[in-house]
Amino acid sequence: MFILASQSPRRRELLQKVVPDFEVQPATIDERQVPVMAPADYVQMLAQLKGESIAQKNPQATVLSADTVVSFQGTIYGKPHDRQDAAEMLRQLSGSTHQAYTGVWLSIDGEIRKTVVQTDVTFWPLSHEMIETYLDTEEYRDKAGAYGIQGQGSLLVEKINGDFYNVVGLPISTVAWLLTAKEAD
Ligand SMILES: Cc1cn([C@H]2C[C@H](O)[C@@H](COP(=O)(O)OP(=O)(O)OP(=O)(O)O)O2)c(=O)[nH]c1=O
Numbered sequence: 001m002f003i004l005a006s007q008s009p010r011r012r013e014l015l016q017k018v019v020p021d022f023e024v025q026p027a028t029i030d031e032r033q034v035p036v037m038a039p040a041d042y043v044q045m046l047a048q049l050k051g052e053s054i055a056q057k058n059p060q061a062t063v064l065s066a067d068t069v070v071s072f073q074g075t076i077y078g079k080p081h082d083r084q085d086a087a088e089m090l091r092q093l094s095g096s097t098h099q100a101y102t103g104v105w106l107s108i109d110g111e112i113r114k115t116v117v118q119t120d121v122t123f124w125p126l127s128h129e130m131i132e133t134y135l136d137t138e139e140y141r142d143k144a145g146a147y148g149i150q151g152q153g154s155l156l157v158e159k160i161n162g163d164f165y166n167v168v169g170l171p172i173s174t175v176a177w178l179l180t181a182k183e184a185d
Contacts, residue, residue, distance in 0.1 A: 005054035005065040010150070014170040015064070018179065027053045027065060031078070039071035040116045043103030048114065051105035063107040068169045070121075070145030072098035077145045083135055086146035090134065090156070093145065095125035100145070100167040106178050113178045117171040119162030121149065126156060 004015055007026035015022060027050035034045050043066075051065035070077040072093055080086035097120050106113045126134075139153060140146040147153035149160070149167045163171045 001058065001061040003054055003058055003061045003063045005050050005063055008066075008169055010168050011066060011170045014165055014168065014172045015175070017172050018176045022064075025054050025058070027051070029053055036076075039069055039076050039099065039101045040103070040118070042076060043067045043069055043101045044105070044114060044116050045103070047103035047105040051107060055107045061107075062109075063105075064175065065105045066102055066170050068100065068102045068144045068167075070098055070100050072096065079142055079144055080140055080146045083140075086135055086140040087131055089146040090123075090126060090131045090140075093123050093126075093147075094131075095123060097122040098145070100162075102166045102169060102171055104171065104175060104178065106175075108179070113181060115174060115178065117163055117166040117174050119160055119164070119166045121160050121167060122158045123156050124158045130156070 002019055002022040004012060004022050004024050005027045012024055029049045031046060034042060046067035047065045050067065051063050055063040077089050080089055100119045100121055101116055103116045104114060134152060134156065137152045139148045139151050147156055149157055163173065165172045
């Protein structure tokens with residue numbers, strides 16, 4: 001049995017590209033239990049906590065989990081609490097390059113394989129009007145950094161360097177590689 005430990009519809013859709021048949025079991029963890037640390041360590045830790053909570057209940061299964069954050073100048077941006085929080089995030093990210101990090105954790109055949117993928121995302125300078133128009137789409141609500149690059153958020157983006165799918169929440173070619181790798185840490 002293959003279990004995707006995620007409530008994210010994007011992760012479900014992306015995983016279908018490499019795993020034809022899997023179950024979804026979202027993990028509920030208290031993200032506040034994770035202390036402040038470097039973004040790559042943070043997403044790896046959160047992915048691990050999500051994965052372990054599902055793997056404990058399903059010891060025979062292959063379990064995949066992930067966590068995505070945006071990082072800019074030493075600050076980690078998760079999902080915004082509300083519209084005001086989202087507006088502030090977009091103002092901060094405007095006209096600069098930030099990093100999207102996804103931690104991936106896989107329990108397979110009695111071993112753990114994990115990695116972190118980074119993508120650099122450069123935003124256009126965003127006017128107040130652009131930000132308000134974007135926020136009106138409500139797309140920001142469940143997205144780290146308050147934007148969805150796969151949706152209207154694409155209009156905020158000047159360029160990226162790295163895996164597009166990593167920004168969306170699951171670096172699918174890395175997942176495919178992890179699934180076949182003998183040693184990947
Ligand atoms: C930056 C960015 C993030 N996101 C999403 C990916 C993640 O789903 C979300 C970050 O939240 P996460 O906490 O990584 O994941 P989740 O709560 O959606 O799902 P689960 O913990 O159950 O696996 O932000 C986009 O969809 N597009 C983007 O451009």
